[in-house]
Each structure stands twice: as C-alpha cells, then as structure tokens.
Amino acid sequence: MGSALLCVRDLTLRFGGVHALDSVSFDVEEHAICGLIGPNGAGKSSLFNCISRLYAPSSGEILWRGQPIGTLARHRIAGLGIGRTFQNLALFGAMSVLDNVRVGSHCRTQAGLWASLLRTGAMRQEEAAVERKAMDLLRFVGLEGVAGSRADALPFGLQKRVELARALAAEPALLLLDEPAAGLNAGELDALAALVRRIRETLGTTVLVVEHHMRFLMAVSDHVVVLNFGRKLAEGSPAQVQRDPAVIEAYLGAPAS
Numbered sequence: 001m002g003s004a005l006l007c008v009r010d011l012t013l014r015f016g017g018v019h020a021l022d023s024v025s026f027d028v029e030e031h032a033i034c035g036l037i038g039p040n041g042a043g044k045s046s047l048f049n050c051i052s053r054l055y056a057p058s059s060g061e062i063l064w065r066g067q068p069i070g071t072l073a074r075h076r077i078a079g080l081g082i083g084r085t086f087q088n089l090a091l092f093g094a095m096s097v098l099d100n101v102r103v104g105s106h107c108r109t110q111a112g113l114w115a116s117l118l119r120t121g122a123m124r125q126e127e128a129a130v131e132r133k134a135m136d137l138l139r140f141v142g143l144e145g146v147a148g149s150r151a152d153a154l155p156f157g158l159q160k161r162v163e164l165a166r167a168l169a170a171e172p173a174l175l176l177l178d179e180p181a182a183g184l185n186a187g188e189l190d191a192l193a194a195l196v197r198r199i200r201e202t203l204g205t206t207v208l209v210v211e212h213h214m215r216f217l218m219a220v221s222d223h224v225v226v227l228n229f230g231r232k233l234a235e236g237s238p239a240q241v242q243r244d245p246a247v248i249e250a251y252l253g254a255p256a257s
C-alpha cells in the first residue's frame with residue numbers, strides 16, 4: 001500500500017446526481033501496464049480527467065509516488081511526469097505531424113514554448129535537439145514517413161499514434177492512453193499492442209490504458225481494473241478478470257475466448 005507509482009483512493013466524482021466515479025481505489029505499480037476496461041459511461045475517461053486534473057474529484061485522493069496531487073495546479077501535472085492522450089484527439093490539426101510532436105517536448109526544455117516558436121537565436125540549438133528527438137520518436141512509433149503531413153490529413157488511427165508520440169516527447173513516467181485502439185483493424189491492433197509493450201520495455205514507461213477492445217487490452221496488460229457504473233467491479237490479472245462471473249455478466253456477456 002502506498003508504494004505504487006500511482007494510487008487512486010476512494011475516488012468519487014459527481015456531476016449533479018450522476019456518480020461518474022463512486023469510491024474507486026486501485027494502484028498502478030511502476031513499470032506495469034495496467035488496463036482499465038468497462039462499458040460506455042463507466043467512468044474511464046472521467047478517471048483520466050481526475051488524474052490529469054481536468055476534473056476536480058468530489059472526494060478521495062490520488063497519490064503520485066506516495067504524495068497527494070489533488071491540490072496541485074493542472075499545469076504542474078505534466079511536469080510531474082504524467083502524460084496522456086485523449087479519447088477524442090487533441091492535436092493541432094493544421095500543424096505538421098513533426099510540429100505536433102515537437103510541442104510535446106516543451107515541458108522538458110529550458111525555453112518556453114512561445115520563445116521557441118519565435119526562434120530567438122539562443123533557442124536554435126535547443127530546437128535542433130527537440131527536432132531530432134521528435135524524429136526519433138516518429139520513427140519509434142512508425143510514423144517517420146508522414147512527418148511533414150498535416151496532422152488532420154491522417155486517418156484517425158494514425159492521428160492517435162501522433163498523439164502518443166507527442167505524449168512520449170514529454171518523457172512521462174506514467175502514460176495515460178484513452179482508447180488508443182479506436183478505429184484500428186485487427187492487424188493494426190496487434191501492431192499497437194506490440195508498440196505499447198515496446199514503450200514499457202525500451203523507455204521504462206508505466207502505462208495506464210483505457211480500451212473497449214478486450215483482445216487488445218488482455219494482450220497488453222499485466223493487471224486489469226474493471227469499472228461499471230462508476231464503481232470498481234473487479235481487478236486482477238487478465239486471466240482472473242476474464243473468469244470473474246461479475247465481469248462476465250456485466251460486461252462480456254459471455255466468457256471471452
């Protein structure tokens with residue numbers, strides 16, 4: 001207890017009469033890939049929004065390396081080492097893929113974003129390093145061929161991958177992925193699962209990933225937390241969760257093969 005990278009403790013979030021989250025508790029161990037699954041409206045994105053301080057929980061606590069982060073300003077969350085992608089994308093559509101990834105580096109560089117965009121002389125060297133790193137990341141996620149394309153010209157699945165590269169540019173210790181597999185076909189799903197595992201293996205990143213897609217989530221996760229109507233329904237290894245009668249009844253409808 002308390003030694004995990006991230007601890008969610010009795011987290012409750014209400015919108016009027018709706019309990020988006022109802023006393024949810026679980027831990028994410030360092031270097032783990034933790035899957036978060038549950039039907040539409042179960043509270044998965046709300047949980048991410050609480051962790052990244054877009055929403056203020058009604059009660060409960062989130063601990064980062066044992067310290068409560070509930071009172072931190074939102075802009076300090078990325079600086080702690082928590083990065084994320086969004087269910088509905090948050091790219092700069094008119095900017096190039098490369099520029100989108102470069103933006104992700106700016107919480108790690110000395111110069112502020114605006115100073116860098118203005119390209120004062122002293123910034124150029126740092127900018128060259130940022131650009132090299134962005135290209136390395138694009139290669140890492142398999143997007144080097146579209147570095148110069150406008151972000152919004154890419155299919156949805158590739159845009160999600162650009163967001164992933166941008167989140168990685170900030171060198172997060174914890175990466176929150178909200179439905180990264182949306183819109184992918186079976187082959188692309190397998191490639192994404194391999195990429196998420198490669199992120200953990202080569203960068204050492206801890207991952208908390210929301211997905212509807214059972215096969216993807218079970219293939220990629222060490223540990224799975226199941227939400228239903230804002231409550232934690234079950235947690236355990238992928239095999240334990242898939243056998244859990246409450247999970248089968250509430251979510252799977254039938255045992256997953």
Ligand SMILES: Nc1ncnc2c1ncn2[C@@H]1O[C@H](COP(=O)(O)OP(=O)(O)O)[C@@H](O)[C@H]1O
Nearest residue numbers: 015018020038039040041042043044045046047
């Ligand atoms: N900003 C908001 N205002 C009002 N209700 C919200 C808001 N965000 C989420 N909810 C509600 O909270 C519940 C959980 O939603 P969400 O976290 O998006 O679920 P999931 O990501 O699991 O599909 C839903 O009932 C949703 O309508």
Ligand SMILES: [Mg+2]
Nearest residue numbers: 044045046087
């Ligand atoms: Mg969601």
